[in-house]
Amino acid sequence: MSNQIRLLGVEGATIVRKSQRYSLAKSLHKCAAVAPSRLFSTESGDGADSRPVVPPREQYPRPRYSKELRGRDSAMVKDYTPDDLRRAVRVGNAKEAHTAYRYLQRSRQLQGLTVNDWNLLIRLLRRAHVVWGRAADRKSKALAFMKYVDEMKGNGVEPDTSTYVTLASTWAYAGDVERTKFFLQEIERKGLPPSRVTAVLLATARAWQGDNVEEVLKEVEIILRGASSGIYGIGHVMGAYNSVLESCANRRDAEGYMRCLEFANTFDLKPDGATFDFMINLEAVARQPGNLEEAKRLLEQKVRLGYGRTTRAYNSLLQGNILQGQHDEALKIFEEMEKNNVPANVETYNNMLVAYDRLDDPTAALRTYLAMLVAHVSPTRSTHKRLTSALARHLNDPDDLKNLITAAGGFPSKSLYRAVIKGATELGNADVAFLILNDYQREHAGNPLRWPLNTEMYNALFDLLGKSVGRMGETEGLLKDMEMHGLVPNLYTFNSIVTGYTIRRNRDVPGHKEAVRRLLEKARGDWQLARMMNGYSYSRLLLSVWLPWERLNDEAIEYLKDLGQQLEMGRTSSLFSLESEPMIAAALKVVGNGDIELGLERIKKGDVENWGTDPLARRPEWYDAAVSQRAGAVSEDKLETVCVDVV
Numbered sequence: 001m002s003n004q005i006r007l008l009g010v011e012g013a014t015i016v017r018k019s020q021r022y023s024l025a026k027s028l029h030k031c032a033a034v035a036p037s038r039l040f041s042t043e044s045g046d047g048a049d050s051r052p053v054v055p056p057r058e059q060y061p062r063p064r065y066s067k068e069l070r071g072r073d074s075a076m077v078k079d080y081t082p083d084d085l086r087r088a089v090r091v092g093n094a095k096e097a098h099t100a101y102r103y104l105q106r107s108r109q110l111q112g113l114t115v116n117d118w119n120l121l122i123r124l125l126r127r128a129h130v131v132w133g134r135a136a137d138r139k140s141k142a143l144a145f146m147k148y149v150d151e152m153k154g155n156g157v158e159p160d161t162s163t164y165v166t167l168a169s170t171w172a173y174a175g176d177v178e179r180t181k182f183f184l185q186e187i188e189r190k191g192l193p194p195s196r197v198t199a200v201l202l203a204t205a206r207a208w209q210g211d212n213v214e215e216v217l218k219e220v221e222i223i224l225r226g227a228s229s230g231i232y233g234i235g236h237v238m239g240a241y242n243s244v245l246e247s248c249a250n251r252r253d254a255e256g257y258m259r260c261l262e263f264a265n266t267f268d269l270k271p272d273g274a275t276f277d278f279m280i281n282l283e284a285v286a287r288q289p290g291n292l293e294e295a296k297r298l299l300e301q302k303v304r305l306g307y308g309r310t311t312r313a314y315n316s317l318l319q320g321n322i323l324q325g326q327h328d329e330a331l332k333i334f335e336e337m338e339k340n341n342v343p344a345n346v347e348t349y350n351n352m353l354v355a356y357d358r359l360d361d362p363t364a365a366l367r368t369y370l371a372m373l374v375a376h377v378s379p380t381r382s383t384h385k386r387l388t389s390a391l392a393r394h395l396n397d398p399d400d401l402k403n404l405i406t407a408a409g410g411f412p413s414k415s416l417y418r419a420v421i422k423g424a425t426e427l428g429n430a431d432v433a434f435l436i437l438n439d440y441q442r443e444h445a446g447n448p449l450r451w452p453l454n455t456e457m458y459n460a461l462f463d464l465l466g467k468s469v470g471r472m473g474e475t476e477g478l479l480k481d482m483e484m485h486g487l488v489p490n491l492y493t494f495n496s497i498v499t500g501y502t503i504r505r506n507r508d509v510p511g512h513k514e515a516v517r518r519l520l521e522k523a524r525g526d527w528q529l530a531r532m533m534n535g536y537s538y539s540r541l542l543l544s545v546w547l548p549w550e551r552l553n554d555e556a557i558e559y560l561k562d563l564g565q566q567l568e569m570g571r572t573s574s575l576f577s578l579e580s581e582p583m584i585a586a587a588l589k590v591v592g593n594g595d596i597e598l599g600l601e602r603i604k605k606g607d608v609e610n611w612g613t614d615p616l617a618r619r620p621e622w623y624d625a626a627v628s629q630r631a632g633a634v635s636e637d638k639l640e641t642v643c644v645d646v647v
Contacts, residue, residue, distance in 0.1 A: 086120075097124055142171055142176075164187050175210065199219065203223065249285075273308065280295045280313045280317070292326075314348070334348070349383065360393070387420065388424050402439075412443075418457055433461060453487060462497050472501060489526075498516055533566065546587070548586045564604045591611045593612035
């Protein structure tokens, strides 16, 4: 094994070749995964040698960079061409494709893309960001996803049938039947070639919308009969059927699941790989208590039929064992994944962090997080939350985190400290967050280059103060601390603090309106921040002083006038969708006496005399009960539901 090395410090040691040693060491150093002294041991007949051999520099040419497109942090940006974008799409690298797209967008080079280039890019990004997950998550992502199509039109490229089918399928997986129909009808209205998958997408949309399983299966039956006459392929049939099965699994609808199985038996539908994954998920997770033995049997059957082992199937088994408290069994499942070379994704690592949290093994939890970074799997907010949850009970003194990291085989770094701060924010654990921040600031004082402070860390703490009862007064001191360290508040800082004041329990804090007004004036003093303020910013400003069943007050009117001025001068970074900001849409409807478009015109003119102020909504019955039962905390989503009803 003289040509191989073993990576240490991470559970389930990985064998890699010497030719990969330089890039792997560079990646590990970048993400602060394992202490350099413990990175490698070369196995050979002569013994171990821990000194890594670095290949010559000429083997690693420096990428092209542009000095013209540096951000506020002076980060270098690689020069991309349309061909680079096409190459990234062709190999399926969504991250690189998105980076190239953003560069070409800023440098105004998107005109060189054809409709086929746009379609391939949109499908790749949709597959990476939209398809999987719950229907609610898919809907919010689909709204944000529409910007790519707007950019496509803005560069003179008209959508074709393939584009509209991609848009329709995006909304179908989000469970929005009306939007799915709209984009399918656009094909006919524009005289484009018809699509074969119209019935499949409508059935998918109804399944994810939560329609009656019997009714949706009738549509699948029609598609099945069309397949027998050659209108549809078996892939179309299984796509529609799997959508019904998957929606049942996500909704944990055991009765609907059994009806799907009966349907498959009646029409002799043979399950494919995706079908097995959904069935395993339903047996292990959706049904509680889950039938783990049946889930394992389905996995074995799937492998026997040649569909292979998938990450999704193993994630279901991991989650099922954790839900039933069988954490040791979950560890065995994870070992089986490694043994069979099944790649772990972020959900896999998140499940393992939960298991180690319940086993009260913080060292193993940290080791799992380090392994995740080594595997280049990007952590999510949920990852940080679960990591901090596993560590929180053991973080009482400033040196505790440092000792845990060392015990896990890593070395203390800014990345790990920031991850724990973010996780403490998600947990709402202010004690841990400020303990780690103080330790981080102490390290920064000793070595500011290795331990740089950044705005993102403080933004997480602003989020935390907003979620905590009676701590919004601390935001002023935290802002001064940022300025003392030379950090500039950004849009997220502004939105985080204002959002804290929109929470019901903080709206009654004395002086909260004045604090928000001072913050807005400060934001206006930074022209870059002022241009970046978006619909979310103004939505939170409104919510801090006004509720949709109240009469439009002077503070809300002032914020609407300010929004109108920014829209009139074109100073906002983007024209936000009123549909995605129901609070603003509801306020505009009040201003326009029931007409949103008229309200928009009125705020642009700033003529307050003609504005309507009477509320269009009734105070909901749940509001007072929610305030009394939850110490003044009211979900923003529920408030926005009232606004949606107004609109």
